[in-house]
Amino acid sequence: MRNVLSLIAAAMLACGPALAEDLADPEEILTARHGYMLMMAMNLAPLGAMAKGEVPYDAVAAGRAASSLAALASVDSSMLWVPGTENGVLDDSSALPEIISNADDRAVKFAALKTASDAMATAAGTDLASLQGAMKGVGEACSGCHKPYRKSE
Amino acid sequence: MRKLLTALLLLAALALGAFWAVTRPRPLAADALAGLVPDAAHGEQVFWAGGCAACHADAEAKGDQKLILAGGQRFASPFGTFVAPNISNDPNAGIGAWSDLDLANAMVRGVSPEGEHYYPVFPYASYAKATLQDIVDLRAYLATLPADPTPSAPHEVGFPFNIRLSLGGWKFLFLDDGWVVTGDLTPAETRGRYLAEALGHCGECHTPRGTLGGMDRGRWFAGGPVPGGKGNFPNITPAKLTWSEADIVEYLTSGFTPDYDSAGGHMALVVENTAHLPAGDRAAIAAYLKKVPPAE
Numbered sequence: 001m002r003n004v005l006s007l008i009a010a011a012m013l014a015c016g017p018a019l020a021e022d023l024a025d026p027e028e029i030l031t032a033r034h035g036y037m038l039m040m041a042m043n044l045a046p047l048g049a050m051a052k053g054e055v056p057y058d059a060v061a062a063g064r065a066a067s068s069l070a071a072l073a074s075v076d077s078s079m080l081w082v083p084g085t086e087n088g089v090l091d092d093s094s095a096l097p098e099i100i101s102n103a104d105d106r107a108v109k110f111a112a113l114k115t116a117s118d119a120m121a122t123a124a125g126t127d128l129a130s131l132q133g134a135m136k137g138v139g140e141a142c143s144g145c146h147k148p149y150r151k152s153e
Numbered sequence: 154m155r156k157l158l159t160a161l162l163l164l165a166a167l168a169l170g171a172f173w174a175v176t177r178p179r180p181l182a183a184d185a186l187a188g189l190v191p192d193a194a195h196g197e198q199v200f201w202a203g204g205c206a207a208c209h210a211d212a213e214a215k216g217d218q219k220l221i222l223a224g225g226q227r228f229a230s231p232f233g234t235f236v237a238p239n240i241s242n243d244p245n246a247g248i249g250a251w252s253d254l255d256l257a258n259a260m261v262r263g264v265s266p267e268g269e270h271y272y273p274v275f276p277y278a279s280y281a282k283a284t285l286q287d288i289v290d291l292r293a294y295l296a297t298l299p300a301d302p303t304p305s306a307p308h309e310v311g312f313p314f315n316i317r318l319s320l321g322g323w324k325f326l327f328l329d330d331g332w333v334v335t336g337d338l339t340p341a342e343t344r345g346r347y348l349a350e351a352l353g354h355c356g357e358c359h360t361p362r363g364t365l366g367g368m369d370r371g372r373w374f375a376g377g378p379v380p381g382g383k384g385n386f387p388n389i390t391p392a393k394l395t396w397s398e399a400d401i402v403e404y405l406t407s408g409f410t411p412d413y414d415s416a417g418g419h420m421a422l423v424v425e426n427t428a429h430l431p432a433g434d435r436a437a438i439a440a441y442l443k444k445v446p447p448a449e
Contacts, residue, residue: 042413044413045413048403048409052400053399136407138407139409139416140407140408142408142409143415143416143421146421147212148213153387
């Protein structure tokens, strides 16, 4: 009995921070958004290192990173783009208000990212030249949003 | 008394003459392009290296839309707002009726076919170092692009900057077709210098400007505040840009930084141009950047 009680207590403690989080808190949403971007960068890093010749080409590692990137690109991220999380409201945000208000165009841009990441998922495991070629497409898709919707430094 | 008057008149005439001598437009000699044979295929490389589409096409244009050079992008500055003109192949709205010499005068002398000075928002202070062969090739390539009938919008520039003759004084002070980075350079570094200092006109943003808007060649590529706007152009001298040459090449190819962030703002447009260059040219720019004197 005492064991069961401690288990419940431990479970409650573990859930505590999660339950305390407010999913509508703009700061939390911004943190999630930055984390989402960072996850994509982390999966791009091994691909870029191979494209630059910093590490030898490894079809398995490249394929894994590219599939992961494609999976991230297909996630529904609409809950990350909500009013109150834009630049001008939150200091740490460099998202211009238009990326939140232009939901249709944002969807087009994310669809382009999905297309480019899928192309990378195919290319990455093929050979180095294909991987290098696909980097351009992914980069273009990223800049597709960063160009119009991110505040310049 | 009469002597004094004559002297004064003479002085005024001299001053006017000096003013005219300094400020008059200086087009190339009529036979400057004699013997040059245009190569439109190479002209396409010049087009991407020169970044024409970054300002003269719509900022959101993709793929072949980048070849529609209808103008319209707006550039704020402390002197007023400039609007990129139509340089499509339309004979009336664009530059379809221009000769090779017209384009050469525009690019290396900043002079219009009508003999007027252009504002240096058009980066002739950099294009002045371009070879006339490249310009003849570019002219041939531009002639293959679509015509667009959209009329050019006027610049929104107030007095006294709307007196175009005064730009002759600006050119007298700041137009300098000498290389900034000199000394022993490898062939790749030399090619990179041509791409970065002349066609690519990197210094137009990355080199800070003085009060009259001239590039400060002593602080070449040292960055500075965005004129008439917010934020800063980054310092890309080796003092601040510590990326490897491979990092720079990747950035100019895909837009990815070493942290796998991606280019935004106007630099994203620049990458859309450099991505079209032969890989060797991007490597040349990277090699050149390492030779730029470090500036804090």
